[in-house]
Amino acid sequence: MITVSHLSKEFVSAGRNVRALDDVSLSVADAEIHGIVGQSGAGKSTLVRCLTLLETPSSGTVTIDGADVAGLSGAELQNARRSIGLVFQHANLFDARTALDNVAYPLEIAGVKRAERRARAAELLELVGLKGTESAYPAQLSGGQKQRVGIARALAADPKVLLCDEPTSALDPNSTAEVLQLIRDVRDRLGLTVLVITHEMSVVKTLCDSVSLLQSGTIVETGSVENVVAANGQLTRQLVPLPALALTPLRAGETALDILAVGEAVDRPFVAEASRIVGSDVAVLAGSIETLAGGRVSRLRVALPAGADVAAVKSTLVSQGAQVSDPVVSEVAA
Numbered sequence: 001m002i003t004v005s006h007l008s009k010e011f012v013s014a015g016r017n018v019r020a021l022d023d024v025s026l027s028v029a030d031a032e033i034h035g036i037v038g039q040s041g042a043g044k045s046t047l048v049r050c051l052t053l054l055e056t057p058s059s060g061t062v063t064i065d066g067a068d069v070a071g072l073s074g075a076e077l078q079n080a081r082r083s084i085g086l087v088f089q090h091a092n093l094f095d096a097r098t099a100l101d102n103v104a105y106p107l108e109i110a111g112v113k114r115a116e117r118r119a120r121a122a123e124l125l126e127l128v129g130l131k132g133t134e135s136a137y138p139a140q141l142s143g144g145q146k147q148r149v150g151i152a153r154a155l156a157a158d159p160k161v162l163l164c165d166e167p168t169s170a171l172d173p174n175s176t177a178e179v180l181q182l183i184r185d186v187r188d189r190l191g192l193t194v195l196v197i198t199h200e201m202s203v204v205k206t207l208c209d210s211v212s213l214l215q216s217g218t219i220v221e222t223g224s225v226e227n228v229v230a231a232n233g234q235l236t237r238q239l240v241p242l243p244a245l246a247l248t249p250l251r252a253g254e255t256a257l258d259i260l261a262v263g264e265a266v267d268r269p270f271v272a273e274a275s276r277i278v279g280s281d282v283a284v285l286a287g288s289i290e291t292l293a294g295g296r297v298s299r300l301r302v303a304l305p306a307g308a309d310v311a312a313v314k315s316t317l318v319s320q321g322a323q324v325s326d327p328v329v330s331e332v333a334a
């Protein structure tokens with residue numbers, strides 16, 4: 001449904017070329033919810049602007065619902081824009097319009113008759129769980145309710161794709177949970193394809209089917225949430241973080257190992273097994289267990305005592321379904 005192919009975008013800034021996107025390729029299937037995560041400056045906004053046709057790519061193509069949108073102009077461009085519903089960090093509602101009139105606004109612009117657009121807007125408010133607030137003004141609504149109105153408005157023109165740019169960054173935890181649930185419901189009911197730009201891993205955990213990590217304009221990890229977690233890369237560490245506690249420092253000669261297990265492997269007694277191999281107790285320094293994409297994932301950091309046969313521990317645990325890696329230096333320092 002959304003296909004980005006070899007997309008690059010270069011800016012010239014102060015006489016210098018800045019490659020904001022560098023050969024980005026991405027495919028999001030129908031009715032899938034895909035998250036794009038990345039640090040500030042990674043290129044997320046530039047990608048959104050290319051997808052919403054506000055920016056012309058330097059090279060590459062963006063295909064939405066089978067149509068290559070890059071070369072469109074005039075009425076075709078307007079139609080393509082209408083096929084993308086946009087949800088932003090702040091709902092940006094018109095303060096002087098009621099909730100109903102805010103939702104009806106895109107239909108007004110599209111020339112839909114008053115009675116018809118009001119009926120459609122009322123339907124959409126009901127869809128987002130706001131029946132009864134038709135005549136409320138934004139100032140009378142909570143942050144979460146305003147975002148729901150924003151989502152209803154994004155759905156007014158019957159888009160095929162919903163593009164959400166940091167949709168919950170300005171919300172409290174309860175409203176965040178409600179809005180994420182709503183985006184899922186809307187996808188389930190309307191079959192929309194959803195792209196979510198976020199810096200919050202909790203959004204990926206609760207909302208996304210698949211995810212890409214954007215770094216310096218390049219996608220460095222991508223796939224279903226299940227697969228990227230099992231790949232034991234940067235996203236795994238961000239999605240299954242070790243608790244933010246001061247890790248017990250290693251004693252002289254000890255070796256730290258990270259043990260990742262996904263699915264049924266979570267139930268295996270890796271620490272007991274490691275203790276058996278080294279012939280003495282293995283200390284757990286930190287650990288966490290998460291449910292992600294419907295399956296369990298565990299991550300343990302253990303300390304093997306001085307003199308332990310580290311290679312034997314690693315290969316045995318791997319043969320029992322764990323992935324074993326050396327701790328990432330930046331995490332150890334943290």
Ligand SMILES: Nc1ncnc2c1ncn2[C@@H]1O[C@H](COP(=O)(O)OP(=O)(O)OP(=O)(O)O)[C@@H](O)[C@H]1O
Pocket residue numbers: 011012013018019020038039040041042043044045046047
């Ligand atoms: N119009 C522009 N002119 C010059 N450079 C730009 C322009 N827009 C973006 N850039 C540069 O492109 C890179 C990617 O920026 P972008 O805003 O897409 O990142 P981002 O991931 O959205 O960051 P943030 O989360 O802070 O918004 C940055 O180095 C930025 O300085």
